[in-house]
Structure formats: structure tokens, C-alpha cells
Amino acid sequence: MSASNVVIAVRIRPESKIEREKKHPRIISRVSEDMLFFDPEPSSYHGANNVVAMVQSKRCPVRRRYKNLSFQFDSVLENATNEHVFKATAEKMLDPVFDGINATVFAYGATGAGKTFTMMGEPNHNIQGVMMLTMRDVFRRKQEATDKRIKVVVSYIEIYNEQIHDLLAPPVKGKARVLDLREDRTRGMVIAGLSEEVLDSADDALSIIARGTANRTQFATAANMQSSRSHAVFQVRIEQCDSTAAITEPMLVSKLSLIDLAGSERACRTQNKGTRLVEGAAINKSLLALGNCINALCHPPANGRRQFVPYRNSKLTRLLKDSLGGSCRTCMIANISPSGYNYEDTLNTLNYANRAKEIKTTATRNIVTVKHSAVEHQRIIKDLQLEVMRLKGTIAELREENARLRAAPPVPLETKRVCMDETEVEEDADVSMFSHTSELKEDTPARGPMPAMRRQVPHTRPVTVGAVLPSVVSKTETPAMAVRARVGAARPSTSVAMASQPGTEAPKSAGRGHRGNQTELDARKKKLAEYLERKKQAKKQAQNGGQGTLRSSRTALGENTRRAGSTRSAKSVRFTDNSKENAVNGTTRAVKLDLKLDELSKNVAGLRPRALPRRMGL
């Protein structure tokens, strides 16, 4: 348990149009990264508008005394972007939050001082606020922590006229749902019946924040065209445990509260009447209660007893009880205007922030041993089962791959080239049917991306087949065509392409993957086994001096080729006994090639989904 001060950052917004028009002197001079002067004497002030401050009076301008106060905070930000503000404030809270410590960041200041701009940004102008920037960082950290299971749960409420409204629940009859605040011994302040959303990404957070903010009460006043009439509290709960944790597991649960307070306002400035005036009174009352709590917390304990802190005076202070006096890291962003037009408001804010500097909070890690509900248990078991299944699948694939690699003879260079060529043909399988005959190429009307593809893939490109397929390459067909015929027999996508030729029919199961053609493959395997059996018999006969006649595996191939719709005739090779040895060798080689091509065609089919978009220029 460690005590730490509240982090205070002061943000000075640029002068507004009205402030520039009224030509009030600047009353803020930022002298360093952590120091500013309030209402400095001109001699000590070298700001942009270095003019002698006067009390504005129509009759005679009277010289007045300068307050000449200096304030020191953790950071003083001027001309800063929201990203700078985030880095100086909320980002510092994220390390403790991911360490299981609660944290609160709140924007404080008078109406129109820039609190909402700081916390919410301006989505219409693509400016993100501290809330969204924080959520981005939360999800970045979540993604990096691969060894942890992290759950991000958010809620969004507003305190309007001392009522708590759920901003994420759909309004009932146009009215926001009103919730109760309760104190729980273990969990601290709890809002009963609050809607919570589990988020998976920063984009989810963006839409949730936008949804909640749209439900927030905002109206125009004379001081601010879009004045927030309520305090908005966006709460992020982060639950972390080891990715391998057991069912009852110690869990780090921390809460990060991001708060956009409503601004204190003076009725003379806002010119509020009726409902707006009532709202203003409620806002001021709750901010006064907050000021009283801060005062009490700053006083050191007297006679060993801690000062009484009047948290119960408003909903806001009850909600912030943990953030100010409990186990929490707290950061306050004090928003001020640099113009003398807001002299009193700015001085009040600086005094407030200066007092809050004294508050010391103690931070402890929230480690809970979670006893999951039955439903939660089931969910965890299901998750783990899915994970086990996924891992088993990966292991099986890797084993298969390993066995295949061990069993396969080294692939000759020529075979590889054929394979690459076929990969490209396969990538464009939809157009491969046009490449078989020249008249088809000419007759077929160009569809979609066809011409570009034809340019990219010269289907009649010479292919070195060498010793790989001497028996199947006829004089009239190119080696690539021969290979295509062979691979096509085992590959569904090519079957589709070939079956699309006149007079042929595409198999129903034809698809891009290999699975649809499983039956066909099985049939081929069976045929291959039969063939091997016959070969064995023939060999035996040859050894016995008889004449062996072998039909090469080309017969099986021929059948497949015919089935796939090729107009070419299957080739069968007859061997006589004086070429017995050659025949056996050639056949063995052919069988091996058959298997090899099967494998390659599998690989090609596997490559296809990735390769196609690239080649189509998508």
C-alpha cells in the first residue's frame, strides 16, 4: 500500500471568439512546463498580449492591483492537443490500472473552460478526447498481454439534477433510466441495475462512447453553446487473469473512471432561467460538495483522528468517494481560460486544483478470488474445450505435414517448375478453360477481369517437364496442358474449368477446396492399390518366365481425364517382355508422379484463396 498525491494538470484553452472580441487582457502566463502565473504584473509578464490590465469602466479606467499569484502543478499545458493532455494525465493512470489499482481521471473547470473538449474531443472534427485515447491504449495493452485473459467491461452514467441516469440503457418513454447508488462493504460504491457492455476493441469503445454521449443532457447557455448540464462518468472495469488460470482463479479487477464534470456557472453569466437555472443550481451544489470534501481531505488528521469528509452531501461526492479518499490513483485536469473575461472562475479553479494537490490517496491492488457462477463455469469449460480442439487440430496437421515431408523424395527442379506454372494456371482456373484451344480463346467474349488475366498468364508458356511426364506429353499439346489434364483430374477447381467446356458437366461437389473431391481421390487411391496388386502379379509372372502385360497407370489417369471432360484421349502404354525392366521402372515412376501430383494439387488448392485476389488486383 503506497500513498500518492493526486496528479494535477492544468489545461489552458485558446481564447474564444467572444473573449477576443471583448478585448479582455490575458490573465494567465505559463512560465514553464509545470508553473503558471495568475494575473501577473506586466513587468513580470511577457505573454502574447502584454498589456496593462485595467478594470474596465466606461468613465475612467482605474489601475488595479495585480494578484500576481504563481501556481505549480504536475503539468501546465497550453496550445496542447488532446494527445498531449492524455500523455500527461490518463496515460499515467494506466500502469496502475493494469496492476490492479483503481484510478480516476476527472476534468474540472468553469462552464466553457474546455472540459468536454478535453474528455470527449470533437468527433465531428475528428478530434478524439481523453476517453477515447485511453480506450485505445487499454486495447493496445490488452493485445500485447498475450499471456493474460483480459476482459474490458464499461458503463456510462450521468448525474443530472442529483439523479443517476444510465446512458447506455435505451430511454423509456423518452426518459433516461434512473438508478440507485448503494454502498457495498466489499465493492465500495455500487450503482444498482447499471447496464454494462463487454468490449472487444477500441472501435467498440468508440461506438459506445458516441451512443452514451448522444443520450447525455446538453443545452445551449449564454456561456457555452453546448453546455453539459450533467456530470458524465464513463467507467472501465478491467479483469485480468492468467490465460492458463484454473476455474477458481485469483483475478486482478480494477476500475478506471473517466469523468467529465459539469462546469460551475454564475447565473449572471449564463443568463439561465427556468430549467437551466435549476440545473445550474444542482451543478453548483454538487461542485461545492466536492470542494468541501477536497478541503476536508487536505487537512491532516487532528488528535490522531481523520477529518470528517462529507461525502454524503451529493451523489457526485458519494460516487467519487473511492477516487478521492479510498484506494485509488487520481488525476485532475483543471481547465481554464486565459482571458480576463473569466477572471473569477479561473481563480476559483486554480485554488481548487491547488488544494487538491494536497490530497493523498492510498492505492492497493484489488486481487479477488473469483468464484464463478455455474453459467460462467460452463463458458470457461466451453472456451477451454474449443482451445483444446483447435490445438489438437494444429498438432494433427503438423504431424501429417511432418510425415509427408519425411516420406517424400526430394522434388526435382523440373517438377517444381511445373508446379509453379500450374499454381498460376490454378489461380486463374476460371479462365483456364479458355486456354485449351485457340478457337475458344477467340470465340469466348471477354468477361470482367478476363483480358487482364489473359495478359498476366500466358497459358501456352513453355514449361520444362523434362523427365517428369514424358509419356503423357503428346506432340500437339504443351507440357502445361498435359500437366493440367493430370492435375485437373484430381482437383475440383480445374474440373469445374474443364467441365465448363461444351458437352461436359461440372460435378456437383466441384469447389475450390480439395475436400469436395474426396470421393474421387479415394476412388483413385483404390485404383492405384488395384494397379499395384496387378503389377505385383505381373512381376511374379515375369519372374516365372511368362509374358507380363502391363497397363500403365495412365489408364487410371485416362479415366480421370475423361471424367473431367477432357476431349483428349487417354494414353495407354503397352509393354512387351523385352522392355520389362523399363516398363516396371517407368510405371513405378508414373505412380510416384501420380502421388506427387496429388500432393502438389493439394498444395495448389491450398494456395488458391490467397493467390487469386492478388492476381486479380484486389
Ligand SMILES: Nc1ncnc2c1ncn2[C@@H]1O[C@H](COP(=O)(O)OP(=O)(O)OP(=O)(O)O)[C@@H](O)[C@H]1O
Ligand atoms: N483546447 C481547446 N482547443 C480548441 N477549442 C476548445 C478547446 N477547449 C475548448 N474549446 C472550445 O470551447 C468551447 C467550450 O468548450 P467545452 O464545451 O468543452 O466546455 P465545458 O467546460 O465542457 O463547458 P460546460 O461545462 O458548459 O459543458 C467549445 O466550443 C470548444 O470547442
